[in-house]
Amino acid sequence: MIALEFLVVLAAILIGARIGGIGLGVMGGLGLAVLTFGFGLRPTNAPIDVMLMIVAVITAAACLQVAGGMDWLVRQAERLLRRNPRQITWYAPLVTYGFTLCAGTGHVAYAVLPVIAEVAREAGVRPERPLSIAVIASQVAITASPISAATVALLSLLAGRGVELAHILMIAIPATLCGVAAGALVASRLGPELEHDPVYQARLAAGQVAPPHRGELQPLPARARHAVAIFLLAAITVVLLGSLPALRPAWQVDGQLQTLNMASVIEIVMLSAAALILLTARVPAEQVVKGSVFRAGAAAVIGIFGVAWMGDTFIQANMAFFSGEIRATVAAAPWLFAVALFAMSILLYSQAATIRALMPLGIALGLPTPALIAMFPAVNGYFFIPNYPTVIAAINFDATGTTRIGRWLLNHSFMLPGLACSVVAVGSGFALAHLLA
Numbered sequence: 145m146i147a148l149e150f151l152v153v154l155a156a157i158l159i160g161a162r163i164g165g166i167g168l169g170v171m172g173g174l175g176l177a178v179l180t181f182g183f184g185l186r187p188t189n190a191p192i193d194v195m196l197m198i199v200a201v202i203t204a205a206a207c208l209q210v211a212g213g214m215d216w217l218v219r220q221a222e223r224l225l226r227r228n229p230r231q232i233t234w235y236a237p238l239v240t241y242g243f244t245l246c247a248g249t250g251h252v253a254y255a256v257l258p259v260i261a262e263v264a265r266e267a268g269v270r271p272e273r274p275l276s277i278a279v280i281a282s283q284v285a286i287t288a289s290p291i292s293a294a295t296v297a298l299l300s301l302l303a304g305r306g307v308e309l310a311h312i313l314m315i316a317i318p319a320t321l322c323g324v325a326a327g328a329l330v331a332s333r334l335g336p337e338l339e340h341d342p343v344y345q346a347r348l349a350a351g352q353v354a355p356p357h358r359g360e361l362q363p364l365p366a367r368a369r370h371a372v373a374i375f376l377l378a379a380i381t382v383v384l385l386g387s388l389p390a391l392r393p394a395w396q397v398d399g400q401l402q403t404l405n406m407a408s409v410i411e412i413v414m415l416s417a418a419a420l421i422l423l424t425a426r427v428p429a430e431q432v433v434k435g436s437v438f439r440a441g442a443a444a445v446i447g448i449f450g451v452a453w454m455g456d457t458f459i460q461a462n463m464a465f466f467s468g469e470i471r472a473t474v475a476a477a478p479w480l481f482a483v484a485l486f487a488m489s490i491l492l493y494s495q496a497a498t499i500r501a502l503m504p505l506g507i508a509l510g511l512p513t514p515a516l517i518a519m520f521p522a523v524n525g526y527f528f529i530p531n532y533p534t535v536i537a538a539i540n541f542d543a544t545g546t547t548r549i550g551r552w553l554l555n556h557s558f559m560l561p562g563l564a565c566s567v568v569a570v571g572s573g574f575a576l577a578h579l580l581a
Contacts, residue, residue, distance in 0.1 A: 172450025309386025
């Protein structure tokens with residue numbers, strides 16, 4: 145019976161990922177219906193707190209985008225890259241990592257990818273190198289961002305073990321940066337030099353590659369800088385309140401002191417930031433929901449809603465089996481759970497959905513909290529199959545043709561930098577968890 149239930153879960157994930165967009169979420173809902181009405185499983189509680197936190201964060205990020213804040217950040221990134229064009233393979237991933245760290249979503253990388261491709265070509269650097277690791281860095285930074293949906297999901301799951309936001313960031317940020325450095329080292333050695341690349345030379349000979357051209361930049365309104373300042377201040381506030389619980393309001397409830405939980409902190413702070421951006425930037429509120437950031441975030445919320453609810457229901461209903469059959473194996477080799485997280489993220493195309501779907505199992509199996517945090521970067525596996533939007537975007541932005549999908553599908557430009565980043569990030573996480581224990 146468990147095998148049949150698992151097949152339902154797997155089929156819902158595979159079909160939902162193939163549909164794309166909100167398909168993952170609604171297929172999760174359909175899978176939950178089959179488990180509930182067909183197999184008689186009792187549904188668990190829907191992940192409402194996680195969804196509300198994500199909605200608050202994407203609302204603030206979408207307001208930032210409409211106010212021109214994203215464009216302002218891209219301008220600053222372009223200036224940095226053009227000052228150091230020969231080192232773009234090292235600077236580009238730091239730029240996309242920083243964007244995601246502050247914005248909480250890897251989709252902000254779309255704006256800077258064409259800049260990276262153009263600057264690399266102007267400097268004679270093979271664009272595949274900076275583009276590949278820049279995409280990987282924009283995704284792995286999600287597991288280091290204090291306001292990302294994945295971090296929020298992990299924090300909510302580990303809060304019962306006394307974990308604060310600072311505990312996650314102390315491991316996740318340095319571990320992912322080590323992973324990005326390893327990925328950049330691997331990327332810097334990808335393929336022949338641009339002048340010797342046969343694909344690029346063929347495109348040049350056929351006139352398919354236009355000469356580099358920079359359009360005239362239009363001045364951005366002052367409101368763009370103000371919006372960035374408000375958004376960054378909100379992110380810093382979340383980090384401070386998460387790291388220092390004493391700064392949060394507390395009340396006496398039934399004789400016990402209760403401190404404001406981090407779910408409420410994130411929701412209040414980010415909704416307030418969105419309101420301040422709207423008030424100071426004076427942008428039409430109806431434009432916020434039309435932006436790419438809001439649309440992508442809304443799809444993520446629906447995905448988490450359906451898939452996480454279905455996954456929780458399946459795991460909790462069969463916890464006795466998982467505890468008895470898997471506990472000893474995973475306890476003896478915790479890194480195997482990291483492999484499971486990586487594999488699940490390939491299917492789900494969402495770090496947050498992966499955390500919500502699989503991390504409860506790791507908690508139920510009794511894995512140590514530091515180990516679970518160390519394995520957090522393992523959920524960045526959806527570069528493995530090259531059909532994620534940022535991967536496709538990077539390929540399309542590279543006019544030289546060096547960033548590409550190989551003949552055998554998996555031998556694409558992002559595979560080696562992505563694997564190096566993931567392995568080193570998780571390994572560094574375990575080392576840091578051991579040192580900080």
